[in-house]
Amino acid sequence: MHDIKWIRDNPEAFDRALKRRGLAGEAQRLIDLDEKRRAAITAFEQAQARRNAASKDIGEAKKAKDEARANALMAEVNDLKTKLAELEQASKDADVMLQDSLATIPNLPLDEVPDGADEHGNVEHHKFGAKRDYDFTPKQHFELGEALGMMDFELAAKLSGARFVVLKGALARMERALGQFMLDTHTTDHGYIEVNPPILVRDDAMFGTAQLPKFREDQFRAGEDFWLIPTAEVPLTNLVREAITDEAQLPMRLTACTPCFRAEAGAAGKDTRGMIRQHQFTKVELVSITTPEQAMDEHERMLASAEEVLRRLGLHYRVVTLCTGDMGFASQKTYDIEVWLPGQNMYREISSCSVCGDFQARRMNARYRPKGGNPRFVHTLNGSGVAVGRALIAVMETYQQADGSIAVPDALQPYMGGLKVIEKKQ
Structure with a gap:
């Protein structure tokens, strides 16, 4: 606002x-x-x-x-x-x-944001790692998962329709392991406070983070009074709504691993195979509440926290600065992390880290009290730390082996009961 x-x-x-x-x-x-x-x-x-x-x-x-x-x-x-x-x-x-x-008017871009009409105007910031060489043709995650008998889209369609999946066995455990690994990393090493928030929220909460009114068609309504959250950004950011926080509590860093729900109203025909674009998915979210003076440093810190997850998983990725025509409605500046998927032979977004200034705070009436001063609006930031389903895809495609099995990254093995390889049961 x-x-x-x-x-x-x-x-x-x-x-x-x-x-x-x-x-x-x-x-x-x-x-x-x-x-x-x-x-x-x-x-x-x-x-x-x-x-x-x-x-x-x-x-x-x-x-x-x-x-x-x-x-x-x-x-x-x-x-x-x-x-x-x-x-x-x-x-x-x-x-x-x-x-x-x-x-209904989007946030204003910061001066350093590159101009551009769409994703083609985004600017690469840096890369980590390198593309792996395989002595076979890498498969896509759904080919691997279906061959292992642990990823079932047809069964999910019987239950819920298109854009859902049923994960089984070691792949189901790996998705759970990824979420736990990310939460542990952010809470233990990056200073975020873990929160288990509601995943049903009211209109005011969705308005506060700017999903409403402009993006109503992208959301799932749950009865007359609630919405299913599209991301934990909504409940986490709204924890400070209609309140005055003491400056000593800032920056406030929050994280959650939740189911997320999106209607994907504008995605007809896009990514119809596999888990890339689902109605229901799991994501670890990072939210920071700061003073105006802290916000830009916090943006870089948040990006580094999200990157660290991918680094520990040994995944190749690049970071791009989104141009004015591609960044989100509430954002002043956004970094996207795009992970390399060998099976698709392309980079795909796995995290967006955005600084929003006081845009959301005005919608929520969220303020802080400086020492000896009058209340001011907080600044808010949010980022994926990271999308769990897409991390699962990246691990499967990156760590696939010639026989269709999947090596478990070292960082995940403690969360997988020591399992080193996911392979089809005979």
Whole structure:
């Protein structure tokens, strides 16, 4: 959510930044809506003041035994009661119009974010490791999983339809192991606090992190009152909503491993085979709540924390800075980590780490109190630390062997009961 006062003071800068995101100028339209809101509030306040003054004058007129004036004033007060209700509603309606408009406008990119219309404008930041050489043609994860008898998409389709999977045996255990390994890494080595949050949240929580209203079609509704979370970013970030946190508690670093749910409304025909794009998936999320001064350093720290997971798993990846046309709605700047998948012969996103400034904090009314100062909005950051299902895919494709078995990375073996190789049971 944007600060309308800042927009009024900096309309050219606001429109210039939105243009970088491919959007036409919005400043004047928003300022006009704000003028209408301010005028409606003024009219209401003036009518309220006149009613109060007239009510006081009634008493004075009655003291002076001026019945005619008292009656005229009482008639005016009665008229004002009706008018006040109308003016109050008009001011509320004008405020809703402004807030609704502000809620649909994305965050402004930082100056260092590269310009671009889509993913082709992203800029490679750095790489880790190298592509492995195989003396056979690497298979994709679903070919490996189905041949092992541990990955079943047809059975999942009978239960739930497309974009679901049933994992069995050692692959099911490996997915669980990956989540535990990531949580242990982030809590023990990176200073994150583990949280087990609800995966059903209300409208206000989804609005706070900007899934609503713009991305309603991408979400799964659960009855009238709840939404299934698309990521643990939603409950974790909203833990500080409508609160004032002491500055000494910042930066606050939170992590969770949860099921996540996405409708994939715009993904028709994309990644229809395998586990790349599922309606239900598991993800380890990282969230940081900071002061404005801490946010950019925290962004680099969060990226390094996510990278460390892939490094310990021995996976080749690259980091790219997303351009203005490819980054998320609430983001000021985003790094994507793209892991190399030998079976697909391409890089695929496995983590996004974003700094959001006070964009989400304004939607949540989340503030902190500096020592000796007035409350200020916190800054929020979120990132995948990392997507568990995609990590499973990357491990399967990277560690596959010629006979279709899968070597278990050293980092995961303690979580797999010492198992070193996943192979088909005879």
